[in-house]
Structure formats: C-alpha cells, structure tokens
Amino acid sequence: MVLDVFMIQNNYKFIKKYEDFCFGDLKLIFDFEKKIALKKLISINNNYNFIKTSNNDLFNIKVENQLIPKNKYKIEKVFKNNNKEFKVISIDFSQYFNKDFFKGRISFIKKKENIIDFIFQLSAKWKNNIPKKIVLNFPFIINFYKDKKFLKPGHIFDGKKTIKKGVWNLHEYPPSIISDNSNNNFLGLEFYDQFPWQANYNLAMHEAISNENFDKFETEVQLTQELSDIILMKIYISSNVKEKIFHLWKENTRERYDLRKYHNNKNRWIENNYLQHFMFAYGEEAFDYKKMKFKINQIIREGKEFGGYDSILFWHQYPRLGLDESNQWQLYKYLPKNYKTIKKIVDICHSHNIKFFIPFKPWDIRPNESLDSHAKSLEKFIKATDIDGFFLDTMSSLPKSFLKIKKKFPSFEFCSEGTPREKRQIEDLTSSWDQIGDIRRNFKVDINSNFFRFIFPEHPLNLVSRWSVGSDKDSLIKRAVFNGTGMVIWQDVFGCWLPFSGEQKKNIKTLKNILIKYHKCFFGDSSIPLINTLSKKIICNEFSDSTLKEKIYSIHNFSRNEIKGKIIKLNSEVKKISQIYGKNNNVKIVKKQNNFYLSANLDINDLILVNIKFK
C-alpha cells in the first residue's frame, strides 16, 4: 500500500494554513489557521461549496463548562492516504487545559463510492486521575442544520419551511439531506451504528438533529486515556438527484443484514398476504349464537367485498384470558368441539386459498411455562389443525424457541403486531403489522411515507389502526395506497363494531387488485420514498424494481387547494402512462425542452397512483 502523503509535525510548529483533500466528487479544505475548521466542502462536479458561514470548527470542547479556546489546539499530525480502496485524511491534535491533557483525532475516510465516514475521537489524561464533565458540540454540523436547504430525516420542503412526511420505527435512521439552491448537489448526513440506548452518542446526535434546536445541542461524553470513537457520521454524496442519497444509504444499511429468511420458497405466500381479516370470535360477525358455530363461510363471502381475504387471524383469548387459570392453549379446548372447530375452519379457509393465523400472547406465560413449552404446544397445534401462521401479540421480535418451528414446518409464518425495530428481529421476522393509532391523543391518520417499507420491501406489512373510524378510515386506506401496503380488515374491535363503509370496501378492493397486478413494481428493490416534487404540498413515493423500466408513483395532495399542472420531473422518456388509482385526474406527460414531466389535476386530499412505462 502506498501512502501518498505522510506528514508528521511532531516537535515542529505546524505552519500550513490550509490542507485540501479530494474524495471523488467531494473536496474538503481544512482551515488550520482557525485551527481545526472546515473552510470549504465542495462538490467538484458543479463547484458548489456547501459551507457558507465563517465559523466551521469541527468541534468545541467544554471542560466543566469552560470552553477550550480553539487557538490553543496543537496540530500534531496530518495523515493522508490516497489509495483508491481506502482514502483517508486524519488530523491528530492535542491540548493541555487546566493541567488536563486532551488528545484527539478527526478523520475522513472513503471506502465506498460516494460515501465518506467522518470520525471524531478524543481522549483525556486527567490531573489526579479524576474525570471531569466534558461537553461537546459540532459547529460545522450545526451550520449545515441552520442552512435553508437542510432537510431533517423524513422531511420535505414546504415552501421555505420543512415538514415531516416520512416515518420509520426501526433503529436505522435515514440521513438528513442538505442541497444546493439549484438542486444539483446533495449531501446526506447519517449518524450510524446507533443502539437504542440513551448512552449511545450517535443516537443522541441523530435524535438531536432530527428535532428542533440542534443549534443548541451539546452532548456529554466520558473520556478515557485512549482515543475513543465519540461520533461517527456518514456523508453521502449525490451530484445528481436527491433520491440517490436514500438509495446509497439503503444499500449501505442493507449490506449489514442477513435476509436469507425472506428467500425461503416455502413461505413466499406471505408476500401475497395483502388483506388479513381479524376474526374476533365474540360477535355476530364471527359467531352464530343460534347455531352456536362460527360463520366462517359468511366471513369469507363478505370478504369478497374487500377483494377477498388472503388470511384470517382468529382471536378469542383476549379479553377472556385471566378469568380463571386456563392458559391460552386451553381456551381452544373450550370452543365448540374443541380443536376440531379450528381444524374445520382452517380446512374451509384453505379450500378458498386463505391462510389461517392464531395469536400468541407472551403476557400470558405462566410461572410453570416457558417459550420452549409454548413452542411445543404450537407444534402440536400445527399438527392438529394445519394452521399457517402465528401472530405475535404485543411483540416485535421472534423468540428463538419459535424459530425452530420453521425447520419442521418451513411454510409456517410468524407475523408480529409491531414492525420489528432491530437488526436481528428484522432478519428473523418476515412479516408484521404496520400498526398506527393512539386514540388517547385524538389520533389522526396521517398520509405519510413509511420508510421501513422502502428499506425492506421484502417484508410485507399490513396497515391497521384499530380504532379509526369515518374519515380516519378513509385516510387509512389512502395511507395504504400511498405506501403500497396491505391492510388488516378489523371491524369488530374487542366488542366495538367499527365497520368499513361500502365505498371504503370498494377502495380496498381496488388497492388489493392493484397490489396483485403490479406486485413486481410495488415490491421492487429500487423504490424510493418522498421523491422530489415540483409543487409544495404534494408528496410522492416512487415504486420500481431494479430494471427501472416501469414505475408507479403514489401522489397525494395534502394542501387546502386544488393543484394543477406539472408535478414530477421524470428522468427518462415515457412509453406509456396510465392512472391506476383515483378518479380521473387528467394525468398526462408534458414535454418541455427535452424534459419530461408528469402533470395532473389534483383536488384537495386527492391520492392517485400512476403507472409509467419508460422507453
């Protein structure tokens, strides 16, 4: 390996004022006159400098609330390696402050195309070996944050302001994005390797930059005598389109995951589980009180109004469990004709190509039970009834005891109530609900982009907001359409009858037919949430597979006005365009100066799907 430059200044006064370093499309110029600051951050393709303000110190250190003056830092060493496989520039510095000795290192590393790691390391040797309170902030990041073109994760521009229109619940956080005025240059900033724990510095950075007042942000750190990693930031670069930042981040994130369980051919059926019916046992919808039997045929018939159920989740344990000692498995014995009832229902479902789930209640595990004993009970139950899946109530992870079941029954599926949040859970759980709704706080169903669905399109989600009624149910359907997800059809919520209207059923049926017809496109690996639109108050998701030959755009007008005209700039010439969801919105392609635009007339709250085939 050849080191292009290796410069040591130990024992000498560091005299260089500036140092620049090129990372492909991005050039960094360090300002050593102002000690350790970034003078410029330039996108080489367009010669655009992302840094506009004068004070761009890379960090500030406060020791027991006293700021170490920046002119006191001594630059010890600048190390550069221009090797293609591992480009790096790092700056070592040191400082005595009130008899404590600090050493630090700032590094920028490029190992992958268009991705640069920023690493900040710090150590301290304490006088008397007693640690002091250290607080840090990062002026150069704060300057980005204060820039008018800074987008927090999941936000879009709404005129001069930004609003949040993307949500995610997993412990991978999409980058913030900063762009130039002409929208030709983009930087994504991500604080990676977060752990869901308050003492994780990167999580603190992410949360701070995602919320208000990051400019006042300070983080406390504990230093040791050795250089420790304090902040790890990834910078994603695009000198083309904003969407590339998401794509780079997604690919980089997914590389860490073992997604083999999603490629088990035996349970691929879960990919088509668009509509799941929640069959609450204690009500007229599910139970015939005169004949004392379940109305499974009627449920299946009624399901056709929604486009047909793909699975049924049978529910009779809650809210009955706990009345006596009976556990969740025993309650099946008390159904009419005990287990045979379930077996009969399952057989009927299977004859209609409908899968059947039962729930697992982790909160009901008794002192004499274990997850292993429940796994055994489940195994027996599968053998006796042929059920297809286990719904993990209140859970967003899959216990290892249950995972073994998959070896014996490869087509068996586990679906959790909560979308999995952490790596292992995302790898093991191959489907889940996308559950929203908190009526305690006057919950309103928002039509926004579910980022999880775009990062892991192979993980099927069924959208549900159990207590939503009326216009919120309309919004719920629109949210499913906007994100191209399936739904849970839950009308009897533990004894409250909250049905869908005829119109709503019709819309769900349309959604399901679209998901079937355009499955490849909707669940392709090149889909991108919240792409740039040409009109504020319009949000748009783009769905496509890796061929990029065909795309679907889900477009929502969330303004209080009708919007007419060009909505999205397209990147290629169009072969065919068709509106596949929504009323007739006069969707068309407009060509102007060799550019192609998608144009439409959108009334207030309109949501449409447009299918475009490209030449």
Place this chain on the structure above:
Amino acid sequence: MKSIENKKIFINSNKYVYRVEHLTLEGTCSIDHGPKCVEIKDLFVDKYPVTNKQYLNFLKKTGYFPKDNQRFLEHKPNKSIYDLPVVFVSQKDAMEYAKWAGGRLPTDEEWQYIASGPKYLEWPWGNKFNPTLCNHDGDHLVSVNVNRKGASWCGCEDMVGNCWEWTAHIHNDGNHQFALLRGGSYFYAHDHWHVGGGARKTNYHWKLQILNEGMNRASTVGFRCVYDSK
C-alpha cells in the same frame, strides 16, 4: 361433617343511586353505568353463593344436564368440597338452578345494592379494602362461610373474592352478547392484559362476552340467587 345452610336474607325495598365504575382496558362496556335511581323491590337473597352441595342436590332432584355440557362441573364436585361455591356453571345452568329453587339470578343493580347497601359501601364491610376479609389472590376456592367478618350490610357473605357471580341478563348491543359478572374471584392473574382479578369493589362489574357454553363456564364463576317477595 355437617354442611352449611344457605339461609335466605330479607332485603327491604328501597330506592338507591346505581353507579358502576367500569372503564375497560380497550373499548367500552355499552350499558348505562349511572348514576341513575333504581328501585329494589322486597326480596330474599342467598346468604352465600350456591354451593356444590346445593347444586348437586338440584341435579339429583331434577336430572338436569345441559345439552351443551362442555366444561359443565369440570371440577367434579364431591363431598370434600360441598361447601365451596359451585363453579363451571354457565349463566343458563345458574338460571336453571334458580328457577328450580324458586328464585332467579339478581340483576346487576340488585347485586350491587345487596353488596354495598344504603350507605354505598365500596366493599361489603366498609370503604377500605381489607384482603383478610375475603378470598383475594388465593390459590383456590374456599368454603363460602369462612369470611364472616367480610359480610355485607345485610349479612350476605362471600360477596367479593372467592368466585365471580353471574347476574341475570344477557345484554345485546346488536352485534355482541355479554353478561355482567360481579365480585371478582380468588384468582388474580399477573398481567394487565388479563381479566382484572382478585376481589373487586361492590361498584364494579366485568363484561363477559358470551360465546359457546364451554367458553362461558369457568373455574372462578358461580352465582347466588334472589327470590321475589310475594
């Protein structure tokens, strides 16, 4: 061993303000929980929940055996548990007994009045919970007469804890059928998602959603009877 005698206690007619405190964990209990003025007519009430011995006697005398017998008397009552409240009976099984005994199940309003009385006591014995006066968070059912000091204002014992008690009606909101249980039981499940167990206040009822008889019968649900005064 001499079994206990389930005396009938007379309750004078009275008007009282019915009010049940009942927020369910999710959803609602769709009946009017008051406050509303209700009239209790003269009636007699069993001092204790109906015991195994009483119920076995009923079976012997009538030959009653439910058509749907799933879990019916699953605890197999015998002499050793004669004085325990009969359980594993559905509301229908309880009604059949009551009818045979010349009575009926108490309404939800009547049950509350019998338990709390004209002073609106929150527990049969007073306004402060005392777990030593009832079978609360126990391992099993106990004889109906072991908590004498826990008697209500009119002398009825075992009103709370030990076993839930059926009340008279099946409520139907058009889409669901449910009955109201009173008093709580000895069984106190560990999680907040479970049915709230243990002894429950006199102004509390549990909404039991009705399904088939196998699901309607439980090891913690019994009943007592009231008898209209002629």
